Amino acid sequence: MKRRKTPSKEKILAILKSQDYATSHEKIANQIDDINRATIYRILNQFCEDGIAHRIIAENGKQFFALCKDCEAEEHHHNHLHFQCNTCEKVECFESEINISLPNGYVIENFNGLINGFCNLCSSA
Amino acid sequence: MKRRKTPSKEKILAILKSQDYATSHEKIANQIDDINRATIYRILNQFCEDGIAHRIIAENGKQFFALCKDCEAEEHHHNHLHFQCNTCEKVECFESEINISLPNGYVIENFNGLINGFCNLCSSA
DNA sequence: AATATTGTTGCGACTATGTTGCAATAGTAC
DNA sequence: GTACTATTGCAACATAGTCGCAACAATATT
Numbered sequence: 611m612k613r614r615k616t617p618s619k620e621k622i623l624a625i626l627k628s629q630d631y632a633t634s635h636e637k638i639a640n641q642i643d644d645i646n647r648a649t650i651y652r653i654l655n656q657f658c659e660d661g662i663a664h665r666i667i668a669e670n671g672k673q674f675f676a677l678c679k680d681c682e683a684e685e686h687h688h689n690h691l692h693f694q695c696n697t698c699e700k701v702e703c704f705e706s707e708i709n710i711s712l713p714n715g716y717v718i719e720n721f722n723g724l725i726n727g728f729c730n731l732c733s734s735a
Numbered sequence: 736m737k738r739r740k741t742p743s744k745e746k747i748l749a750i751l752k753s754q755d756y757a758t759s760h761e762k763i764a765n766q767i768d769d770i771n772r773a774t775i776y777r778i779l780n781q782f783c784e785d786g787i788a789h790r791i792i793a794e795n796g797k798q799f800f801a802l803c804k805d806c807e808a809e810e811h812h813h814n815h816l817h818f819q820c821n822t823c824e825k826v827e828c829f830e831s832e833i834n835i836s837l838p839n840g841y842v843i844e845n846f847n848g849l850i851n852g853f854c855n856l857c858s859s860a
Numbered sequence: 861a862a863t864a865t866t867g868t869t870g871c872g873a874c875t876a877t878g879t880t881g882c883a884a885t886a887g888t889a890c
Numbered sequence: 891g892t893a894c895t896a897t898t899g900c901a902a903c904a905t906a907g908t909c910g911c912a913a914c915a916a917t918a919t920t
Binding site: 613614 | 895896898900901907
């Protein structure tokens with residue numbers, strides 16, 4: 611499957627780039643009115659497959675997406691924690707990676723770590 | 736809201752106790768034929784509220800439940816990692832707690848950390 | 861023991877998120 | 891320009907989980 615460059619992909623990529631936080635499908639759809647729901651999902655999935663973005667599963671099961679930083683095409687560094695504010699619902703990536711040590715025989719493929727709580731803005735309000 | 740002791744709750748609690756792994760709603764429903772879907776969900780939610788069980792969100796957004804060990808009613812220790820095997824799909828709790836340090840002003844309420852990969856049984860197959 | 865209170869259950873309907881099959885469209889390579 | 895095939899829109903589907911309501915049942919009260 612060779613990827614093609616399309617307006618839809620560029621648009622969604624631009625939106626992801628413009629966000630400071632991880633973005634839900636809903637939020638992306640709100641900023642777009644001429645791309646089909648299914649297409650947005652497909653493009654986001656493609657970005658994840660291609661290592662352009664990574665997927666975060668929120669506590670309610672919803673997917674959020676954030677661009678990958680410092681990821682080589684082959685080697686990904688997604689062992690960092692995410693934080694979702696229970697008030698403003700924003701999802702952000704924390705820089706520091708965490709060390710994961712597994713029992714013998716276990717092989718890691720992916721890590722999804724989410725902290726829920728109150729962000730600095732909402733906790734002081 | 737005072738909780739009442741009912742056969743449904745006892746039955747579900749017994750199932751949770753009998754599992755070595757975290758359990759999905761589906762798996763529970765399979766072992767029961769006389770309790771309504773909605774009731775199972777409500778009971779599981781209650782268990783989580785009451786600190787009897789904790790909820791794990793899998794990569795596909797599905798909920799899994801596991802009994803709390805070493806949890807006081809007031810103080811919970813859920814900063815441990817979970818592991819889901821991509822082959823056998825089992826979800827298990829890892830013992831070791833992880834240290835989470837948050838930026839200034841951030842308050843943690845809950846942590847959901849899931850590693851996906853292959854468990855010792857499936858990785859060697 | 862009978863009754864009142866109110867938490868619990870089953871049912872059905874509903875919501876929301878995400879996926880898929882198919883035909884039409886549009887990148888890309890030649 | 892033409893051929894090839896990835897992409898898109900549409901509609902239908904799938905699934906997980908929730909909610910309102912009336913009937914029921916566990917506790918508390920007498």
